Amino acid sequence: MTRTAYRTFLWMVLISAAVLVGSRAVARVGDWSEQVDLLTHVRHEIEADYVEEPDMDAIVRAGVRGMVEALNDPYTNYISPEELEQFDKAIRGTFSAIGAEIEAYENRIRIVTPLEDSPAWEAGILAGDLILEVDGESTEGMTVNEAVDRLTGKEGTPVVLKVRHESGEEQEIRIVRARIDVPTIKGWRRTADNHWDFMLDSKNKIGYIRITQFVDKTAGALRDAIETLHEDGARGIILDVRFNPGGLLEAATEISDMFLAKDQVILTVKGRNAREHVTRATDEGSITDLPIVILANERSASASEILTGALADNNRAKFIGTRTFGKGSVQQVKMLVAGGAIKITNAYWYTPSGRQLHRKSDESETWGVDPEDGFYVPMSFEDMREMAEVRRNSPWSRANGEAKLPTITPQWIDTELKDPQLSAGLRAMVGFLDTGDWPAVGEAGAEHLARQAQHDELIRQRDFLRERLGELEAEIERLASGEAAEPDEQDDAPADEQGDEDADTP
Numbered sequence: 001m002t003r004t005a006y007r008t009f010l011w012m013v014l015i016s017a018a019v020l021v022g023s024r025a026v027a028r029v030g031d032w033s034e035q036v037d038l039l040t041h042v043r044h045e046i047e048a049d050y051v052e053e054p055d056m057d058a059i060v061r062a063g064v065r066g067m068v069e070a071l072n073d074p075y076t077n078y079i080s081p082e083e084l085e086q087f088d089k090a091i092r093g094t095f096s097a098i099g100a101e102i103e104a105y106e107n108r109i110r111i112v113t114p115l116e117d118s119p120a121w122e123a124g125i126l127a128g129d130l131i132l133e134v135d136g137e138s139t140e141g142m143t144v145n146e147a148v149d150r151l152t153g154k155e156g157t158p159v160v161l162k163v164r165h166e167s168g169e170e171q172e173i174r175i176v177r178a179r180i181d182v183p184t185i186k187g188w189r190r191t192a193d194n195h196w197d198f199m200l201d202s203k204n205k206i207g208y209i210r211i212t213q214f215v216d217k218t219a220g221a222l223r224d225a226i227e228t229l230h231e232d233g234a235r236g237i238i239l240d241v242r243f244n245p246g247g248l249l250e251a252a253t254e255i256s257d258m259f260l261a262k263d264q265v266i267l268t269v270k271g272r273n274a275r276e277h278v279t280r281a282t283d284e285g286s287i288t289d290l291p292i293v294i295l296a297n298e299r300s301a302s303a304s305e306i307l308t309g310a311l312a313d314n315n316r317a318k319f320i321g322t323r324t325f326g327k328g329s330v331q332q333v334k335m336l337v338a339g340g341a342i343k344i345t346n347a348y349w350y351t352p353s354g355r356q357l358h359r360k361s362d363e364s365e366t367w368g369v370d371p372e373d374g375f376y377v378p379m380s381f382e383d384m385r386e387m388a389e390v391r392r393n394s395p396w397s398r399a400n401g402e403a404k405l406p407t408i409t410p411q412w413i414d415t416e417l418k419d420p421q422l423s424a425g426l427r428a429m430v431g432f433l434d435t436g437d438w439p440a441v442g443e444a445g446a447e448h449l450a451r452q453a454q455h456d457e458l459i460r461q462r463d464f465l466r467e468r469l470g471e472l473e474a475e476i477e478r479l480a481s482g483e484a485a486e487p488d489e490q491d492d493a494p495a496d497e498q499g500d501e502d503a504d505t506p
Helices: 003-021 023-049 056-069 081-092 119-123 144-151 218-231 249-259 303-313 381-393 410-417 420-435 445-480
Strands: 077-079 100-105 108-114 130-134 158-164 170-176 199-201 206-211 236-240 265-270 277-280 292-296 317-321 329-335 341-350
Touching: 023 056, 056 077, 077 144, 081 144, 100 144, 108 119, 119 170, 119 381, 130 144, 199 420, 206 218, 206 420, 218 249, 236 420, 249 265, 249 303, 265 303, 292 303, 292 420, 303 317, 317 420, 381 410, 410 420
Parallel strands: 206 236, 236 292, 292 317
Antiparallel strands: 077 341, 100 108, 108 130, 130 158, 158 170, 199 206, 265 277, 265 341, 329 341
Protein backbone atom coordinates (compact mmCIF):
# COMPACT_ATOMS: atom_id res chain seq x y z
CA MET A 1 0.00 0.00 0.00
CA THR A 2 1.43 3.43 -0.94
CA ARG A 3 1.81 6.15 1.64
CA THR A 4 -0.90 8.27 0.03
CA ALA A 5 -3.28 5.31 -0.17
CA TYR A 6 -2.55 4.40 3.43
CA ARG A 7 -3.34 7.95 4.59
CA THR A 8 -6.64 7.75 2.76
CA PHE A 9 -7.35 4.39 4.43
CA LEU A 10 -6.49 5.73 7.88
CA TRP A 11 -8.82 8.68 7.45
CA MET A 12 -11.58 6.26 6.40
CA VAL A 13 -10.98 4.30 9.63
CA LEU A 14 -11.14 7.47 11.71
CA ILE A 15 -14.29 8.66 9.94
CA SER A 16 -15.88 5.24 10.55
CA ALA A 17 -15.05 5.56 14.24
CA ALA A 18 -16.64 8.99 14.27
CA VAL A 19 -19.80 7.55 12.73
CA LEU A 20 -19.99 5.01 15.60
CA VAL A 21 -19.88 7.88 18.08
CA GLY A 22 -22.89 9.35 16.28
CA SER A 23 -24.34 12.82 16.11
CA ARG A 24 -23.20 13.69 19.64
CA ALA A 25 -19.70 14.21 18.24
CA VAL A 26 -20.89 17.38 16.47
CA ALA A 27 -21.14 19.24 19.74
CA ARG A 28 -17.47 18.53 20.47
CA VAL A 29 -16.01 18.87 16.99
CA GLY A 30 -13.08 20.94 18.22
CA ASP A 31 -12.03 18.27 20.73
CA TRP A 32 -12.46 15.49 18.20
CA SER A 33 -10.42 17.39 15.61
CA GLU A 34 -7.55 17.73 18.10
CA GLN A 35 -7.72 14.02 18.91
CA VAL A 36 -7.59 13.12 15.22
CA ASP A 37 -4.58 15.42 14.80
CA LEU A 38 -2.83 13.60 17.64
CA LEU A 39 -3.45 10.20 16.08
CA THR A 40 -2.34 11.42 12.66
CA HIS A 41 0.80 13.04 14.06
CA VAL A 42 1.86 9.92 15.97
CA ARG A 43 1.19 7.73 12.93
CA HIS A 44 3.27 10.06 10.74
CA GLU A 45 6.24 10.06 13.11
CA ILE A 46 6.22 6.26 13.38
CA GLU A 47 5.94 5.77 9.63
CA ALA A 48 8.59 8.38 8.86
CA ASP A 49 11.28 7.75 11.45
CA TYR A 50 10.90 4.39 13.20
CA VAL A 51 14.14 2.41 12.89
CA GLU A 52 12.48 -0.48 11.01
CA GLU A 53 9.63 -0.70 8.53
CA PRO A 54 6.53 -0.67 10.78
CA ASP A 55 3.48 -2.87 10.31
CA MET A 56 0.99 -0.02 10.07
CA ASP A 57 -2.01 -2.33 9.89
CA ALA A 58 -1.02 -3.86 13.24
CA ILE A 59 -0.46 -0.39 14.67
CA VAL A 60 -3.92 0.80 13.68
CA ARG A 61 -5.55 -2.29 15.20
CA ALA A 62 -3.52 -1.87 18.37
CA GLY A 63 -4.74 1.73 18.52
CA VAL A 64 -8.33 0.59 18.19
CA ARG A 65 -7.84 -2.05 20.91
CA GLY A 66 -6.26 0.63 23.11
CA MET A 67 -9.33 2.86 22.77
CA VAL A 68 -11.60 -0.03 23.70
CA GLU A 69 -9.41 -1.19 26.60
CA ALA A 70 -9.42 2.34 28.04
CA LEU A 71 -13.10 1.80 28.85
CA ASN A 72 -12.01 -0.81 31.44
CA ASP A 73 -14.96 -3.00 30.46
CA PRO A 74 -14.09 -6.67 29.80
CA TYR A 75 -17.34 -7.11 27.86
CA THR A 76 -16.64 -4.37 25.29
CA ASN A 77 -14.23 -5.74 22.69
CA TYR A 78 -12.83 -5.02 19.25
CA ILE A 79 -13.13 -8.13 17.08
CA SER A 80 -10.73 -8.30 14.17
CA PRO A 81 -11.82 -9.83 10.84
CA GLU A 82 -9.75 -12.92 11.67
CA GLU A 83 -11.48 -13.30 15.05
CA LEU A 84 -15.03 -13.00 13.72
CA GLU A 85 -15.35 -16.73 13.00
CA GLN A 86 -14.46 -17.65 16.58
CA PHE A 87 -16.76 -14.93 17.87
CA ASP A 88 -19.62 -16.42 15.84
CA LYS A 89 -18.97 -19.75 17.55
CA ALA A 90 -19.09 -18.06 20.93
CA ILE A 91 -22.44 -16.34 20.42
CA ARG A 92 -23.92 -19.56 19.01
CA GLY A 93 -22.91 -21.30 22.25
CA THR A 94 -20.78 -23.94 20.50
CA PHE A 95 -17.38 -22.47 21.35
CA SER A 96 -16.87 -24.08 24.73
CA ALA A 97 -15.46 -27.43 23.61
CA ILE A 98 -14.22 -28.03 27.17
CA GLY A 99 -17.53 -26.84 28.66
CA ALA A 100 -16.58 -23.78 30.71
CA GLU A 101 -17.51 -20.10 30.79
CA ILE A 102 -14.38 -17.92 30.68
CA GLU A 103 -13.56 -14.25 31.16
CA ALA A 104 -10.59 -11.88 31.00
CA TYR A 105 -9.18 -11.21 34.46
CA GLU A 106 -6.09 -9.19 35.39
CA ASN A 107 -4.32 -9.86 32.08
CA ARG A 108 -5.12 -13.58 32.25
CA ILE A 109 -8.06 -15.88 31.52
CA ARG A 110 -10.27 -17.05 34.37
CA ILE A 111 -12.93 -19.75 34.64
CA VAL A 112 -16.27 -18.22 35.62
CA THR A 113 -17.67 -21.71 36.08
CA PRO A 114 -17.43 -25.10 34.39
CA LEU A 115 -20.71 -26.52 33.09
CA GLU A 116 -21.79 -29.48 35.17
CA ASP A 117 -21.07 -32.85 33.52
CA SER A 118 -18.90 -31.17 30.88
CA PRO A 119 -15.33 -32.34 30.09
CA ALA A 120 -13.91 -29.44 32.13
CA TRP A 121 -16.11 -30.30 35.13
CA GLU A 122 -15.28 -34.01 34.93
CA ALA A 123 -11.55 -33.24 34.72
CA GLY A 124 -11.61 -31.20 37.92
CA ILE A 125 -11.70 -27.60 36.66
CA LEU A 126 -13.19 -25.37 39.39
CA ALA A 127 -15.02 -22.05 39.33
CA GLY A 128 -12.51 -19.24 39.83
CA ASP A 129 -9.52 -21.15 38.42
CA LEU A 130 -7.01 -18.87 36.72
CA ILE A 131 -5.71 -20.36 33.47
CA LEU A 132 -1.95 -19.78 33.35
CA GLU A 133 -1.15 -21.82 30.22
CA VAL A 134 -2.98 -23.54 27.37
CA ASP A 135 -0.91 -26.37 25.89
CA GLY A 136 2.23 -24.79 27.29
CA GLU A 137 1.45 -21.29 25.96
CA SER A 138 1.14 -18.53 28.55
CA THR A 139 -2.23 -16.78 28.76
CA GLU A 140 -0.63 -13.51 29.87
CA GLY A 141 -2.15 -10.80 27.69
CA MET A 142 -4.39 -13.32 25.90
CA THR A 143 -7.84 -12.07 24.89
CA VAL A 144 -11.01 -14.08 25.43
CA ASN A 145 -11.34 -14.57 21.68
CA GLU A 146 -7.79 -15.90 21.47
CA ALA A 147 -8.48 -18.24 24.40
CA VAL A 148 -11.64 -19.51 22.71
CA ASP A 149 -9.58 -20.23 19.59
CA ARG A 150 -7.12 -22.35 21.60
CA LEU A 151 -9.75 -24.15 23.66
CA THR A 152 -11.84 -25.03 20.62
CA GLY A 153 -10.83 -28.07 18.63
CA LYS A 154 -11.91 -31.30 17.04
CA GLU A 155 -14.08 -33.50 19.23
CA GLY A 156 -11.96 -36.09 21.04
CA THR A 157 -8.73 -34.08 20.96
CA PRO A 158 -6.99 -33.16 24.24
CA VAL A 159 -5.98 -29.79 25.60
CA VAL A 160 -3.79 -29.30 28.67
CA LEU A 161 -4.49 -26.37 30.98
CA LYS A 162 -2.19 -25.17 33.71
CA VAL A 163 -4.44 -23.55 36.28
CA ARG A 164 -4.08 -21.85 39.61
CA HIS A 165 -6.90 -22.69 41.99
CA GLU A 166 -8.18 -20.04 44.38
CA SER A 167 -6.24 -21.86 47.12
CA GLY A 168 -3.02 -20.91 45.31
CA GLU A 169 -2.31 -24.49 44.27
CA GLU A 170 -1.17 -24.86 40.65
CA GLN A 171 -2.17 -27.91 38.64
CA GLU A 172 -1.93 -29.22 35.07
CA ILE A 173 -5.25 -30.67 33.92
CA ARG A 174 -5.78 -32.63 30.72
CA ILE A 175 -9.23 -32.21 29.16
CA VAL A 176 -10.61 -34.08 26.14
CA ARG A 177 -12.78 -31.81 24.01
CA ALA A 178 -16.34 -32.93 23.39
CA ARG A 179 -19.60 -31.70 21.99
CA ILE A 180 -21.36 -29.85 24.78
CA ASP A 181 -24.97 -30.88 25.29
CA VAL A 182 -25.62 -30.71 29.02
CA PRO A 183 -29.13 -31.00 30.51
CA THR A 184 -30.02 -27.69 32.14
CA ILE A 185 -32.60 -28.98 34.66
CA LYS A 186 -31.48 -31.51 37.26
CA GLY A 187 -32.71 -33.02 40.49
CA TRP A 188 -30.72 -33.96 43.55
CA ARG A 189 -29.94 -37.55 42.47
CA ARG A 190 -30.34 -40.06 39.65
CA THR A 191 -32.85 -42.89 40.10
CA ALA A 192 -32.28 -46.50 39.08
CA ASP A 193 -33.88 -45.83 35.67
CA ASN A 194 -31.55 -42.83 35.19
CA HIS A 195 -34.23 -40.19 35.68
CA TRP A 196 -33.81 -37.20 37.98
CA ASP A 197 -35.37 -37.35 41.42
CA PHE A 198 -36.71 -33.87 42.26
CA MET A 199 -38.13 -34.71 45.71
CA LEU A 200 -35.32 -33.96 48.15
CA ASP A 201 -37.22 -34.31 51.43
CA SER A 202 -40.07 -36.79 51.03
CA LYS A 203 -41.15 -36.41 54.67
CA ASN A 204 -41.74 -32.65 54.45
CA LYS A 205 -42.47 -32.76 50.69
CA ILE A 206 -39.71 -30.32 49.68
CA GLY A 207 -38.53 -30.44 46.09
CA TYR A 208 -35.13 -29.51 44.68
CA ILE A 209 -34.37 -28.32 41.13
CA ARG A 210 -30.95 -27.26 39.87
CA ILE A 211 -30.76 -24.96 36.84
CA THR A 212 -27.31 -25.22 35.24
CA GLN A 213 -27.84 -22.86 32.28
CA PHE A 214 -30.53 -20.74 30.67
CA VAL A 215 -31.20 -21.95 27.11
CA ASP A 216 -34.31 -22.02 24.95
CA LYS A 217 -35.50 -25.37 26.37
CA THR A 218 -34.87 -24.60 30.05
CA ALA A 219 -38.27 -23.06 30.86
CA GLY A 220 -40.18 -26.02 29.40
CA ALA A 221 -38.01 -28.55 31.24
CA LEU A 222 -38.50 -26.60 34.48
CA ARG A 223 -42.29 -26.66 34.06
CA ASP A 224 -42.13 -30.44 33.58
CA ALA A 225 -40.09 -30.84 36.78
CA ILE A 226 -42.50 -28.66 38.77
CA GLU A 227 -45.46 -30.62 37.39
CA THR A 228 -43.79 -33.83 38.61
CA LEU A 229 -43.36 -32.28 42.06
CA HIS A 230 -46.99 -31.14 42.09
CA GLU A 231 -48.09 -34.70 41.35
CA ASP A 232 -45.94 -35.90 44.27
CA GLY A 233 -47.57 -33.41 46.65
CA ALA A 234 -44.70 -30.92 46.99
CA ARG A 235 -45.19 -28.15 49.59
CA GLY A 236 -42.09 -26.12 48.73
CA ILE A 237 -39.25 -25.92 46.20
CA ILE A 238 -35.54 -25.16 46.46
CA LEU A 239 -34.24 -23.65 43.20
CA ASP A 240 -30.45 -23.86 42.82
CA VAL A 241 -28.66 -21.52 40.37
CA ARG A 242 -25.23 -21.70 41.99
CA PHE A 243 -22.35 -21.89 39.49
CA ASN A 244 -24.81 -21.06 36.70
CA PRO A 245 -23.05 -18.75 34.18
CA GLY A 246 -26.32 -17.49 32.72
CA GLY A 247 -27.46 -17.74 29.14
CA LEU A 248 -30.49 -16.40 27.32
CA LEU A 249 -32.21 -13.34 28.75
CA GLU A 250 -35.53 -14.60 27.36
CA ALA A 251 -35.20 -17.85 29.32
CA ALA A 252 -34.52 -15.98 32.58
CA THR A 253 -37.51 -13.67 32.14
CA GLU A 254 -39.79 -16.55 31.15
CA ILE A 255 -38.82 -18.53 34.25
CA SER A 256 -39.18 -15.46 36.49
CA ASP A 257 -42.63 -14.95 35.00
CA MET A 258 -43.62 -18.47 36.10
CA PHE A 259 -43.45 -17.50 39.77
CA LEU A 260 -44.61 -13.87 39.79
CA ALA A 261 -48.05 -12.30 39.78
CA LYS A 262 -49.23 -10.18 36.88
CA ASP A 263 -47.46 -6.81 36.45
CA GLN A 264 -44.71 -7.50 38.99
CA VAL A 265 -41.39 -6.16 37.66
CA ILE A 266 -38.84 -8.74 36.51
CA LEU A 267 -36.06 -6.36 35.44
CA THR A 268 -35.36 -2.95 33.97
CA VAL A 269 -32.85 -2.20 31.20
CA LYS A 270 -31.32 1.31 31.14
CA GLY A 271 -28.42 2.89 29.27
CA ARG A 272 -26.96 6.31 28.51
CA ASN A 273 -28.65 6.39 25.12
CA ALA A 274 -30.81 3.27 25.24
CA ARG A 275 -34.52 3.64 25.87
CA GLU A 276 -35.51 2.41 29.32
CA HIS A 277 -37.44 -0.83 29.14
CA VAL A 278 -39.28 -2.53 31.99
CA THR A 279 -40.15 -6.24 31.74
CA ARG A 280 -43.17 -7.27 33.80
CA ALA A 281 -44.78 -10.60 34.62
CA THR A 282 -47.94 -11.78 32.91
CA ASP A 283 -50.67 -13.84 34.57
CA GLU A 284 -50.36 -16.87 32.31
CA GLY A 285 -49.56 -20.07 34.18
CA SER A 286 -48.04 -18.41 37.25
CA ILE A 287 -46.98 -20.79 40.04
CA THR A 288 -47.89 -18.97 43.22
CA ASP A 289 -48.94 -21.84 45.47
CA LEU A 290 -45.46 -23.03 46.49
CA PRO A 291 -42.93 -21.21 48.72
CA ILE A 292 -39.45 -21.00 47.20
CA VAL A 293 -35.88 -20.90 48.43
CA ILE A 294 -33.36 -19.83 45.79
CA LEU A 295 -29.68 -20.72 46.21
CA ALA A 296 -27.11 -18.53 44.44
CA ASN A 297 -23.46 -17.68 44.98
CA GLU A 298 -20.54 -15.65 43.68
CA ARG A 299 -20.46 -17.80 40.52
CA SER A 300 -24.11 -17.20 39.66
CA ALA A 301 -23.96 -14.76 36.74
CA SER A 302 -26.07 -12.92 34.20
CA ALA A 303 -29.44 -14.65 33.72
CA SER A 304 -29.03 -16.34 37.12
CA GLU A 305 -28.86 -12.92 38.75
CA ILE A 306 -31.97 -11.75 36.91
CA LEU A 307 -33.97 -14.69 38.27
CA THR A 308 -32.53 -14.32 41.78
CA GLY A 309 -33.18 -10.57 41.88
CA ALA A 310 -36.69 -10.87 40.46
CA LEU A 311 -37.79 -13.48 42.99
CA ALA A 312 -36.00 -11.95 45.99
CA ASP A 313 -37.03 -8.31 45.37
CA ASN A 314 -40.67 -9.30 44.90
CA ASN A 315 -40.56 -11.36 48.14
CA ARG A 316 -41.45 -14.42 46.11
CA ALA A 317 -38.43 -16.42 47.29
CA LYS A 318 -35.96 -16.41 50.16
CA PHE A 319 -32.46 -16.01 48.74
CA ILE A 320 -29.78 -18.01 50.59
CA GLY A 321 -26.07 -18.04 49.71
CA THR A 322 -23.68 -15.21 48.87
CA ARG A 323 -23.62 -12.10 46.69
CA THR A 324 -23.88 -12.97 43.00
CA PHE A 325 -21.21 -12.49 40.33
CA GLY A 326 -22.16 -9.08 38.91
CA LYS A 327 -22.61 -9.59 35.15
CA GLY A 328 -25.56 -7.38 34.33
CA SER A 329 -24.74 -5.56 31.11
CA VAL A 330 -26.19 -5.62 27.61
CA GLN A 331 -23.89 -5.83 24.58
CA GLN A 332 -24.60 -4.92 20.97
CA VAL A 333 -22.41 -6.06 18.07
CA LYS A 334 -21.72 -3.46 15.37
CA MET A 335 -19.92 -4.32 12.17
CA LEU A 336 -17.20 -1.84 11.18
CA VAL A 337 -16.83 -0.48 7.66
CA ALA A 338 -13.06 -1.00 7.75
CA GLY A 339 -13.43 -4.65 8.78
CA GLY A 340 -14.13 -6.57 11.97
CA ALA A 341 -16.67 -5.53 14.57
CA ILE A 342 -17.04 -3.96 17.98
CA LYS A 343 -19.04 -5.57 20.78
CA ILE A 344 -20.06 -2.65 22.93
CA THR A 345 -21.87 -2.40 26.25
CA ASN A 346 -24.84 -0.06 25.77
CA ALA A 347 -27.09 -0.76 28.78
CA TYR A 348 -27.24 -2.25 32.27
CA TRP A 349 -29.76 -4.51 33.98
CA TYR A 350 -31.50 -3.43 37.19
CA THR A 351 -33.45 -5.54 39.67
CA PRO A 352 -37.06 -4.65 40.57
CA SER A 353 -35.77 -2.63 43.58
CA GLY A 354 -33.59 -0.55 41.24
CA ARG A 355 -30.25 -2.12 42.12
CA GLN A 356 -27.73 -2.32 39.28
CA LEU A 357 -26.52 -5.87 38.82
CA HIS A 358 -23.29 -5.11 36.98
CA ARG A 359 -19.95 -4.91 38.75
CA LYS A 360 -18.08 -2.14 36.96
CA SER A 361 -14.65 -2.72 38.50
CA ASP A 362 -12.82 -4.29 41.42
CA GLU A 363 -13.35 -0.99 43.27
CA SER A 364 -17.15 -1.29 43.08
CA GLU A 365 -18.88 -1.53 46.46
CA THR A 366 -22.28 -2.77 45.30
CA TRP A 367 -23.25 -5.17 42.55
CA GLY A 368 -25.24 -8.31 41.95
CA VAL A 369 -27.88 -9.53 44.40
CA ASP A 370 -27.35 -9.87 48.15
CA PRO A 371 -29.10 -12.22 50.58
CA GLU A 372 -30.72 -10.50 53.55
CA ASP A 373 -28.95 -10.47 56.90
CA GLY A 374 -29.30 -13.86 58.50
CA PHE A 375 -29.24 -15.66 55.17
CA TYR A 376 -25.61 -15.21 54.09
CA VAL A 377 -24.12 -18.68 53.98
CA PRO A 378 -20.54 -18.51 52.63
CA MET A 379 -18.50 -21.48 51.45
CA SER A 380 -14.71 -21.54 51.35
CA PHE A 381 -12.72 -22.72 48.36
CA GLU A 382 -12.11 -26.06 50.09
CA ASP A 383 -15.85 -26.37 50.82
CA MET A 384 -16.66 -25.85 47.15
CA ARG A 385 -13.99 -28.28 45.98
CA GLU A 386 -15.24 -30.97 48.38
CA MET A 387 -18.85 -30.45 47.26
CA ALA A 388 -17.84 -30.64 43.56
CA GLU A 389 -15.95 -33.86 44.25
CA VAL A 390 -19.05 -35.38 45.85
CA ARG A 391 -21.21 -34.32 42.91
CA ARG A 392 -18.78 -35.93 40.46
CA ASN A 393 -18.17 -39.19 42.28
CA SER A 394 -20.85 -40.00 44.87
CA PRO A 395 -23.47 -42.68 44.18
CA TRP A 396 -26.17 -40.00 44.49
CA SER A 397 -24.94 -38.22 41.36
CA ARG A 398 -25.42 -41.28 39.15
CA ALA A 399 -28.12 -43.91 38.63
CA ASN A 400 -28.70 -45.42 42.04
CA GLY A 401 -30.57 -48.67 42.46
CA GLU A 402 -30.74 -48.46 46.26
CA ALA A 403 -34.30 -49.38 47.26
CA LYS A 404 -34.38 -47.62 50.62
CA LEU A 405 -33.37 -43.98 50.72
CA PRO A 406 -32.04 -42.41 53.92
CA THR A 407 -34.10 -39.81 55.71
CA ILE A 408 -32.91 -36.55 54.17
CA THR A 409 -32.11 -33.96 56.83
CA PRO A 410 -29.89 -30.88 56.90
CA GLN A 411 -27.38 -32.88 58.94
CA TRP A 412 -27.34 -35.68 56.32
CA ILE A 413 -26.74 -33.11 53.57
CA ASP A 414 -23.83 -31.61 55.52
CA THR A 415 -22.28 -35.03 56.08
CA GLU A 416 -22.98 -36.83 52.80
CA LEU A 417 -23.35 -34.09 50.17
CA LYS A 418 -20.89 -31.64 51.79
CA ASP A 419 -23.23 -28.77 50.93
CA PRO A 420 -23.84 -26.29 53.77
CA GLN A 421 -25.82 -23.92 51.53
CA LEU A 422 -28.30 -26.61 50.51
CA SER A 423 -28.47 -27.69 54.14
CA ALA A 424 -29.32 -24.13 55.15
CA GLY A 425 -31.94 -23.94 52.40
CA LEU A 426 -33.65 -27.08 53.66
CA ARG A 427 -33.59 -25.81 57.27
CA ALA A 428 -35.13 -22.53 56.15
CA MET A 429 -37.88 -24.21 54.13
CA VAL A 430 -38.78 -26.66 56.91
CA GLY A 431 -38.95 -23.78 59.39
CA PHE A 432 -41.19 -21.74 57.10
CA LEU A 433 -43.56 -24.66 56.47
CA ASP A 434 -43.79 -25.28 60.23
CA THR A 435 -44.23 -21.68 61.44
CA GLY A 436 -44.96 -19.42 58.47
CA ASP A 437 -41.75 -17.43 59.15
CA TRP A 438 -38.30 -17.80 57.62
CA PRO A 439 -35.77 -18.74 60.35
CA ALA A 440 -32.31 -17.17 60.10
CA VAL A 441 -29.88 -19.81 58.85
CA GLY A 442 -26.80 -17.69 58.12
CA GLU A 443 -24.91 -14.59 59.15
CA ALA A 444 -25.00 -10.84 58.59
CA GLY A 445 -24.16 -9.74 55.07
CA ALA A 446 -22.07 -6.67 55.92
CA GLU A 447 -19.68 -8.69 58.05
CA HIS A 448 -19.33 -11.31 55.35
CA LEU A 449 -18.70 -8.74 52.60
CA ALA A 450 -16.04 -6.97 54.65
CA ARG A 451 -14.20 -10.24 55.21
CA GLN A 452 -14.62 -11.20 51.57
CA ALA A 453 -13.20 -7.87 50.34
CA GLN A 454 -10.16 -8.29 52.59
CA HIS A 455 -9.79 -11.89 51.45
CA ASP A 456 -9.94 -10.93 47.75
CA GLU A 457 -7.33 -8.19 48.20
CA LEU A 458 -4.95 -10.58 49.95
CA ILE A 459 -5.46 -13.12 47.16
CA ARG A 460 -4.56 -10.48 44.55
CA GLN A 461 -1.44 -9.52 46.50
CA ARG A 462 -0.43 -13.17 46.89
CA ASP A 463 -0.91 -13.89 43.19
CA PHE A 464 1.16 -10.82 42.23
CA LEU A 465 3.99 -11.88 44.54
CA ARG A 466 3.78 -15.44 43.22
CA GLU A 467 4.13 -14.19 39.64
CA ARG A 468 7.06 -11.97 40.59
CA LEU A 469 8.73 -14.82 42.49
CA GLY A 470 8.45 -17.02 39.41
CA GLU A 471 10.15 -14.35 37.31
CA LEU A 472 12.98 -13.97 39.85
CA GLU A 473 13.51 -17.73 40.06
CA ALA A 474 13.71 -17.92 36.26
CA GLU A 475 16.30 -15.13 36.26
CA ILE A 476 18.31 -16.84 39.00
CA GLU A 477 18.24 -20.10 37.03
CA ARG A 478 19.39 -18.29 33.89
CA LEU A 479 22.30 -16.68 35.70
CA ALA A 480 23.27 -19.97 37.34
CA SER A 481 23.34 -21.70 33.96
CA GLY A 482 25.81 -19.12 32.66
CA GLU A 483 23.59 -17.57 30.00
CA ALA A 484 24.63 -14.11 28.91
CA ALA A 485 22.33 -11.29 29.93
CA GLU A 486 20.51 -9.43 27.20
CA PRO A 487 22.37 -6.17 26.54
CA ASP A 488 20.56 -2.99 27.53
CA GLU A 489 20.80 -1.01 24.32
CA GLN A 490 19.95 2.28 25.96
CA ASP A 491 22.63 1.91 28.63
CA ASP A 492 25.22 0.99 25.96
CA ALA A 493 24.33 3.89 23.66
CA PRO A 494 26.66 6.90 23.45
CA ALA A 495 25.61 9.80 25.65
CA ASP A 496 24.69 12.00 22.68
CA GLU A 497 22.27 9.33 21.36
CA GLN A 498 20.35 8.82 24.60
CA GLY A 499 18.24 11.95 24.23
CA ASP A 500 18.38 15.48 25.56
CA GLU A 501 21.63 15.79 27.58
CA ASP A 502 20.21 18.70 29.58
CA ALA A 503 17.46 16.43 30.92
CA ASP A 504 19.93 14.74 33.32
CA THR A 505 21.64 17.95 34.40
CA PRO A 506 21.30 18.66 38.16
